[in-house]
Amino acid sequence: MRPVFFLSDFGLEDPYVGVVKAVLGQKAPGTKVVDLAHALPPQDLRRAAYALFEAVPYLPEESVVLAVVDPGVGTGRRAIAAWGKRFYVGPDNGLFTLAWLLDPPQRAFLLERVAPPGPQGIGPLPGWRPGEATFHGRDRFAPAAAHLALGLPPEALGPEIPPQDLVRLSLRLSPGPEGEILTFDRFGNAITTLLEAPLGGVVAVAGREVPIRRTFGEVGVGEAVAYRGSAGLLEIALNQGNAREALGLKEGLPVRLKTKSEAPPETPGR
Template sequence: MRPVFFLSDFGLQDPYVGVVKAVLAQKAPGIGVVDLAHDLPPQDLRRAAYALFEAVPYLPEGSVLLAVVDPGVGTARRAVAALGRRAYVGPDNGLFTLAWLLDPPRRAYALDRVKPPRPQGLDPLPGWRPGAFTFHGRDRFAPAAAHLALGLPPEALGEEVPVESLLRLPLALTPGPEGEILTFDRFGNAITTLLQAPLGGWVEVAGRRVPIRRTFGEVGVGEGVAYLGSAGLLEIALNRGSAREAWGLEEGMPVRLTGP
């Protein structure tokens, strides 16, 4: 049985995460489920795409990645399973854009044959019809992820679709010199689309020149610093503060590498 790695923007105040995991356990008893993140900013596809990019290199080959950040749930957007060295299950909305730069899908399937789970061991309640069009994490993605975790054929999930038709976000990672702010982490550090952080150089953002160093400790408290982050992308931070708040940074702002 293959492990399932689960990421969402569901948060932990509601039972949504637990219900999805209950369906996984119902469909594949004994399944191993690892939570990657659930407190991502709601409906923020760029932030979720980055989180998957950061995680995918460390997930075992053959594992199943279940990701649900889905602003278009209930619309005509497709539900899909895509197969590369890992299996990806989620909405076809660009969520996997950056992960697929590292692990391109070779086949993909629309989840149009997936049947939603049925409530278990309950007495009938007059007028009650469980199910909805807005919880595909429970009704479509969890059953599909369990199916793949069991090693069952993906063709049973639905019709095969061309991998070229899978949606991607308009994002590009580049060595520079120009890029943009991709997203922010919870500390207010700006994660950029730049793949290089040349020591001794600078990065320009929002009218500022920020020095590129190895780590925060090489600048004083309250000073700006840029460095190569844990995912291999240049990040811009304020030592002991939030660069996002202090400098009014936003997603999509241009950044540029410059020399000494």
């Protein structure tokens, strides 16, 4: 039995997360389900793609990654299962772009032969039936994830498609010097697309130059600092503050690395 790691933007105020987990239990009793995140900003594919990038290296091989951030639900966007060292189930909308840089898919299938779950032991009202177009997390992705968790053949899910045809977001990770702000975490720290964080240098962003240090505590409270984040990307923060608000940062804003030789001299006591 493969474990399922579940990520969504469903939040916890509504029953959506619990219903998806109930379907997983119905279709694959005994499956271990681990919640990765559910309070992601609604419909924010960049934030969700980064969350998967951060998590995937620590998930066991052969596990199932069920991810549902799906602003195009019910439209012509495809539902897919793909895998390299892990199985990925969700919408074909770019959600897995960054995860697939670490674990490229070798095969992929459309979810066209998935049996949706039925209500359990409930006598529905006359004329009642569940909506068929707006909750693919319940009706398509959860059954497909359960199928793979049981070790059943992926070919049963639908027709095979070339992995290179899967949708990717237009994001590029690079060592620099040019990059952009990819997304923000809940603390207001800006995660960039830069893979390098040269100590002693600076990163130019929003008309200012932010020093690159090893950690937050190497600048004063309320001061801006850049550093290598836990996922290996350069981040920009405010020590005990919110960099997004204080510095006026936004997704897609250009950033540029400057080496120590290019950086301006520091003012004593700064």
